[in-house]
Amino acid sequence: MARVVVIGGGYGGLATSVRLAKLGHSVTxxxxxDAPGGAxxxxxxxxxxxxxxxxxxLLPAVLRDLFRKSGRPAERELELEPLDVIREHRFEDGTRVRLPGGSRAAQLAAFDELGPGLGQHWVDHVAAYADDWEVLRKHYLENPWNPAALPREAAARLDSREMLARRLRRTLKDERLRLVAGHPFVAGGHHLRDVPAWSGLTAYLEQRFGAWRVVGGTGEIAAALTKRLATRRVETLTSTSAVDLVLRDGRAAAVATTAGEIDLGPDGAVVCAIDPRRLPALHDHVRRTLPALPPxxxxxxxAGPLPDHLTDLPAELVLHGDPTLVVRTRGRAPTADGAxxxxxxxxTLLEDILLALARHRIDVRDHVVTRVDLGAAELVGRWGGSPLGVLWAGRRTVRQRLGPHTPIENxxxxxxxxxxxxxxxxxxxxxxxVAQVIGPA
Ligand SMILES: Cc1cc2nc3c(=O)[nH]c(=O)nc-3n(C[C@H](O)[C@H](O)[C@H](O)COP(=O)(O)OP(=O)(O)OC[C@H]3O[C@@H](n4cnc5c(N)ncnc54)[C@H](O)[C@@H]3O)c2cc1C
Structure with missing residues (x-):
């Protein structure tokens, strides 16, 4: 049984730990x-x-696969529900569209309400990603890739110079459709001119598989996986930071932490599930990248009752403008009529958020009984890095990101x-x- 040390207990580290433990590894x-879960x-x-x-x-199949392959099926521990409306976009000209999930026909109808022919423009744009999805899931997303020997069809996509801003300008003449298509990337902290066109396949995933929420919040995923750490006998060291890898003969021999060194033994391995910039041994390998910052x-x-027009909002509302505001409405309140x-x-946010919302006719100033304001730096400090990963900086970024392998063998x-x-x-x-490349113990 080989020892594997997983660094970072966010969703990535939790998922890796339980998978590897199920494969028979001795995981720390x-x-x-003070507890796993990260962002x-x-x-x-x-x-x-x-x-x-x-x-x-998106892709609930990934979550289901994780739960099934590391223990009991997700349905036994989480309640997953599809969102009828993934998000509502409200544009500066006063028009709006509710983006339905999991249905081409429903998306066609929704965009047609914005103007004649726009539904067809939208579904044609989305359909163009079907081949990208099939090729990339096989050679990049679902199987470990070999960047040095990528099949031509996958390399043609991953190395393409076409950026999303250009693709959207070319295929979507209506600015509102471009805003909808670009939204997931703007929300991820990116500039569309630096995001490769192929990554726009998110729109295809939304249309084909829908978006799903976990009843009770995504914290339930962290709670279920944290419980599973114990079931799978993963040794969990909380309030302990990894500070570096101890390298010997080009391999990691130990992980240096604030609580001392963890020796890996002869066949041990390390999984870095944090920003690799934070470990000096990996820092140089990612020096060309920057993190994408949270908003x-x-x-x-x-406190309720809220006015009628604020009680039937979808799970996510996007209010376009400068600043663009994203309102997520499905947190849990202590009273039935609260929110x-x-x-x-x-x-550019130059005023209090409540005033900025009120300008969009979402005036909750008289209803706020508590609030927590968190700036980007505070969030990155709280999470020990950005959960939004690497900032897209053109086509090379995909090859500059580590994983599943790194230049250090183990x-x-x-x-x-x-x-x-x-x-x-x-x-x-x-x-x-990572579980595929490490394999069973
Ligand atoms: C505002 C916002 C909205 C989002 N909305 C969505 C959404 O709706 N849908 C979606 O799919 N995704 C969304 N995401 C993205 C998603 O939340 C993240 O991609 C995901 O949670 C990242 O998981 P992670 O494990 O990689 O990182 P994290 O959750 O950041 O975990 C990293 C962990 O490592 C720990 N750590 C850090 N440094 C060290 C160290 N030196 N030693 C030991 N431990 C360390 C941290 O404490 C943390 O627990 C959103 C992200 C943000 C910021």
């Missing part, structure tokens, strides 16, 4: 906070509970900073890729 998880840990105050970061996930976040605890919202702000990379990137589906895939 090192987590700097999935909820924020709680005065009886309100808000998702710490993610509120929903300022405002958790609002609202727990989280607002993310992108762009060191692997998972999590948002690793292949294939940030977001729960991709982070879940990164753990599956």
């Amino acid at each position: 998880l090192v987590e700097s906070a 999935l840990r909820p924020v709680e105050l005065d009886g309100f509970s808000w998702d710490g970061s993610a509120h929903a996930t 300022p976040m405002f958790h609002l605890g609202l 727990a919202w989280t607002v993310h702000s992108y762009g 060191v692997y990379a998972a999590g948002a900073h690793a292949t294939p990137g940030a977001g729960l589906p991709y982070v879940g895939l990164s753990a599956a890729l």
Whole structure:
């Protein structure tokens, strides 16, 4: 039984730990906070509970696969529900569209309401990603890739010079459609001119498989996996930070932590599930990359009753403008008529968030009974890095990201900073890729 030390207990580290433990490895998880969960840990105050970061996930199959392959099926521990409306976009000209999930026909109808022919433009744009998905899932997303020997069809996509901003300008003449298509990347902290066109396949995943939320919040995923650490006998060291890898003859021999060195033994391995910039032994290998930064976040605890037009909001509302505001409405409130919202702000916020919301006719100033404001630096400090992974800086970024392998033979990379990137589906895939390359004990 080989020893594997997993560094970082966010979703990436948790998923990797339970998978490897099920494969028979002796796993030690090192987590700097007082409990695992990372960005999935909820924020709680005065009886309100808000998702710490993610509120929903694409590709529920990735989550189901993780739970099945590391113990009991997800349905036995989590309640997953599809979102009828993934998000509502409100544009500066007063028009709006509710983006339905999991249905081409419903998306066609929704975009047709914005103007004649726009539904067809949208579904044609999305359909163009079907081949990208099939090729990349086979050679990059679901199987460990070999960057030096990529099949031509996969390399043609991953190395393409076409960026998303250009693709959207070419295929979507209506600016509102471009805003909808670009939103997941703007929300991930990126500039569309630097995001490769192929990554726009998110729109295809939304249309084909829908978006899913976990009843009770995504913190439930962290809680279920944390319980599973014990079932799978993963040794979990909390309040312990990894400070570096101890290298001998080009291999990792130990992990240096704030609680001393953890020896790996002769066949041991390390999985870095944090930003590799934070470990001096890996830092040089990612020196050309930068992290994507989270937006300022405002958790609002609202006392009801709220006006009618604010009670039937979808799970996510995007208010376009400068700043663009994203309102997530499905936190938990202590009373039935209260609400727990989280607002993310992108762009120039020059006034209080409540006033900025009120300008969009979402005036909750008289309902706020508690709030938690968190700036980007504070969030990165709280999470020990950015859960949004590596900032897209053109086509090369995909090859500059580590994972599942790293240049150090027995060191692997998972999590948002690793292949294939940030977001729960991709982070879940990164753990599956590492488990595949390490294999059974
Ligand atoms: C505002 C926002 C909204 C989001 N919304 C969505 C969404 O709706 N859907 C979606 O799919 N994704 C969403 N995401 C992305 C998703 O939350 C992340 O990609 C994912 O949670 C990252 O998991 P991770 O394990 O890679 O990182 P993290 O959760 O950041 O975990 C890293 C862990 O490592 C620990 N750590 C750090 N340094 C050390 C060290 N030196 N030693 C030991 N431990 C250490 C940290 O304490 C932390 O627990 C969102 C992200 C943000 C910021």
